[in-house]
Amino acid sequence: MAETYDTPVLIIGGGPVGFATALDLAWRGCESMIVEREADGTQEFRAKATGLDERSMEQLRRWGLHDQVLEVGFPVDFPFDTVYCTSLTGYPMGRSLNPSIREEIPPVGSSEKRYACPQWELDKLLVESATASGLVEVRWNSAYGKITQDADGVTTEIIDAATGESSTIRSKYVVASDGAGSAVRRSLGIPFEGPQLDFSLNITIRIPKLELPEELARAQRYLLIDEDGTWGVLTHIDGREIWRLTVVGAQDELDADTYDHMATVRRALGSGDIPFEVIRCVPWRRSQSVAATYRQGRVFLAGDSAHTMSPTGGHGLNTGLGDVSDLGWILEAALSGWGGKGLLDAYERERRPIGLRNGRKATGHYRQWVDSSNYVGVTQEGPEGDVTRKRVGDMLVEALKSEWHSPGTALGFRYEGSPIIVDDGTPEPADDPIDYVPTARPGHRAPHVALSDGSSILALFGHGFVLLRIGAADLDTSAFESAGAAAGVPLRVEKLDEPAVAEMYERKLVLVRPDGHVAWRGDVMPDDAAGVIDVVRGAAATGGS
Missing domain, CATH: 3.30.9.10 (D-Amino Acid Oxidase, subunit A, domain 2)
Known part of the structure; x- marks a missing residue:
């Protein structure tokens, strides 16, 4: 008999990263539950993060919040x-x-400009949008107690902050977004390393x-x-x-x-x-601290529970929203059954280097501030x-040019060496904080191009994998489509005969992940299309799904 779960994903911590995780999962059709120790997180006047970089604004547009953020922001x-x-x-x-x-x-x-929005306004938008989805349950006044994991799921003890009574929640996965002092991280014994x-x-x-x-x-x-x-x-x-x-x-x-x-x-x-x-x-x-690991079994760290950094440069919240972008589709794949056993490991392999990178940049800015x-x-x-x-x-x-203007930091990050990216042998470009040079090299964020109908190519990405067939009418992509279908991977082909796309993406075939990062590219079909599909869904390294 199949086990019954209270929720597929339990999210501990109802800050912006916690609610963004729930919202992204809901956008992907996945249910989740948030537990938050405060009575109502939307009521606290948080004058914390305000800066939303270009990548975060792309995500907010995907979730349907872009225009609302403009209304309540600067x-x-x-x-x-x-x-x-x-x-x-x-x-x-x-x-x-x-x-x-x-x-x-x-x-x-x-396609986006950086923006500034008070965190208390952003928090309200995230909470309202997540709860309006009908796929997110929120339990306020609920503090974390302890976690017990087994082969099939996670049992989490939650304590009612008002009464002191405890209860348990059974889930397949847990996302800890409970801040820099993360009780979840500490209870799991995960070191928080850095000065x-x-x-x-x-x-x-x-x-x-x-x-x-x-x-x-x-x-x-x-x-x-x-x-x-x-x-x-x-x-x-x-x-x-x-x-x-x-x-x-x-x-x-x-x-x-x-x-x-x-x-x-x-x-x-x-x-x-x-x-x-x-x-x-x-x-x-x-x-400037980063968790020694972003994952322990079925528990994942995201946002400040995974990394802290000086706010100089405004990278903290944006780095957390980047965690959400990566983790959301990985959890969707795991819950839907098409993600391989190696897919969950890829989250740490991809995001922890970004936490280290952005923390170093932020500390560099701060040292310029306090140089006496x-x-x-x-x-x-x-x-x-x-x-x-x-x-x-x-x-x-x-000295502070790259603190106030850093599109390279926001858009130029890449998942170098990721086990679910197929390297095409091209050299890694410089990682300059100011000068962002768009590229469709595997591991990088697929860059925006304005299509002839006025829309952004980014609007094609998000639900499942997208295989771009760029001016390649003679190429038969059915092997990719068949391999995706056999593995249960959602994949569709988008045919684009647009010179601007061909110039930016540089290859006739480009496979883009649900988070908008390039997974593979080439001018001809690979000899083993099913092998490529297995790599990008995290099944190749483990020998199966």
Whole structure:
């Protein structure tokens, strides 16, 4: 008799990565359940992640949330500049120019622009969309207890936060997205490896009306600098009246109850005449850590439970959404029965190197912030001080280019050496954070091309594998189709006779995975089409499904 499960996939942690996982699974037709220890995660005022890179915006469009994010995010005419200054009413030193959404041009190879949306607004959209699917059950006020695994599934103990009563949930798989202090990760004994960078403090404030001198006005963030270097950053969270002041560089944990946040805000503003309201004050630890493994049996780590990084560059949430993109189709394949035994292992092989990569980049940016050398004289009045401020400003504008503009980081990642990618022998291109060079090389994200009907080629990808037949009317692809059907793999052929696609994709045949990454390409059919299908569904290395 078949075992009965409470849910195919249990997701522990109802933050943006947890609900994005549920939403992606629902988009693929898979049921899931989320347990979250808070009473209602949409009610907390989180002034945390705001930046959504080009790849994340592609995912949000896939889930039908792109336009809704634009409605609740930053005003489209608000510039994303960064100003380097002693305070908001003090000495300006320089400005990194970054255009508004209206002025921004998507990078070649993407249909999307980067964007900024307050996390509390994004959280609401994810929760509403996931629950509206009818495939996601949410249990608020439910804390994680412990996990027991066996050959057929996972039994998870959940504790009602209000009553203390415990219950169990039986599932085939568990996704732990319960944050940097992940109780699931710790209970499984998975090491969290990497350096602690400092202790920081976020002060969320409301400034109803802020009028600044022209040279300091209309920027998304202000790096606050004194003789010892950068001591804080004031970031516009919604482009209207909510700000987050982050105090950086402390080597000991800061106590929110005793910290003089009012004086610190006045120091940042540079004036006692600007009215403001403190909404909340939260200490946190800045670190660059990655879990030693992203998977233990049927349990997977995603988001901050798998990796933490300095928010410098805005890669944390975007890296978590990348985890979702990879894990969603892998779990769908496992639940549907066409994924091979090696497919689950591929998640860690593909995503852990990206967590390491993005963490290194973020730490590099942060070290530029807190470098305490060559800042003497920035607060000095007169011509000598002006010369010092210009030198420091010019230095930071140049040093932080890739922090404020990083399409290469967002779009240029690749799954090099993945066991479910068929290498075509072409050399790996440079991984430059700024300069993204689109490519359809196996392991890379399939790049955007505008089709003749005005749509993006990316709209073809997501449900099952897609074999692009590009200007190749004489090629018989039936062997791929038959192999896919025999293995139960959803696969369809898209015939495209478009010069722009041929130029970008460089081969007549390109096999694209459900997550939009290229799995295989060639100008002729492979000798063993069934063998290629087995590799990309994770069955080749294990000798079967």
